Amino acid sequence: MSDTILTLTGVQADIAQYHILQGVDLAVPRGAVTMLLGRNGVGKTTTLRTIMGHLVARQGVIGFDGMDITARATSARARLGIGYVPENMGIFSDLTVEENMVLAAVSGRLLAERRDRIFAAFPPLRTFWTSDAGTLSGGQKQMLSIARAMAEDRKLYLIDEPTKGLAPAIISTMVAALRELKDGGASILLVEQNFAVARALGDHAAVMDDGRIVWSGEMSELADDAGLQERLMGLSMEGK
Structure with a gap:
């Protein structure tokens, strides 16, 4: 191999x-x-x-x-x-989307370029950037879970x-983001x-x-x- x-x-x-x-x-x-x-x-x-x-x-x-x-x-x-996206998503519901992302970055900060790339892959995260993660829909939480793994290379x-x-439309978004990673x-x-x-x-x-x-x-x-x-x-x- x-x-x-x-x-x-x-x-x-x-x-x-x-x-x-x-x-x-x-x-x-x-x-x-x-x-x-x-x-x-x-x-x-x-x-x-x-x-x-x-x-x-x-x-x-x-x-x-x-x-x-x-x-x-x-x-x-x-x-x-090694980045891990568990089945149970592993997000912090009482923190904002932004705070979840910052915590996921090993360096402790999320670069603007990386943030913008994540917004392009998952547009709803831009909309809910300052909202508590617990208020997101199931599909949006899954987006955040994968985005956390993408906080750094x-x-x-x-x-x-x-x-x-997930609904078919959300699956399509998820597949596109994973294909971009690939x-x-x-x-x-x-x-x-x-x-x-x-x-x-x-x-x-x-x-x-x-x-x-x-x-x-x-x-x-x-x-x-x-x-x-x-x-x-x-x-x-x-x-x-």
């Missing part, structure tokens, strides 16, 4: 008494979008949380940009250039189901249940089942093979 920015080798992780990740092997190419796919409950979110350090890998190695980060704290991983973006529960050379590991979004954005794909990666390859190969989709994920997504 081409130059990789992230590798997981035999990674195992638990949540309470449950053994969720059972030996994950994954390589995320640099400068591309890798889709992490699979049925609900197979370990996709747990994989992102373990990469970010929210969960401890009890076995295996996590390598990032040539470094072993398996034992590093979440804050250290963020400083190395990251070497790697981990994004968990950014279009979940076109700018970003490395992205993206969990997404909407196969049309996965097909539109993904360069590579890895499919999980029962806490392991069971298939990896080009996203186009998976998108074009209904039989492979059914075998790996239990349903055909052809035409979706």
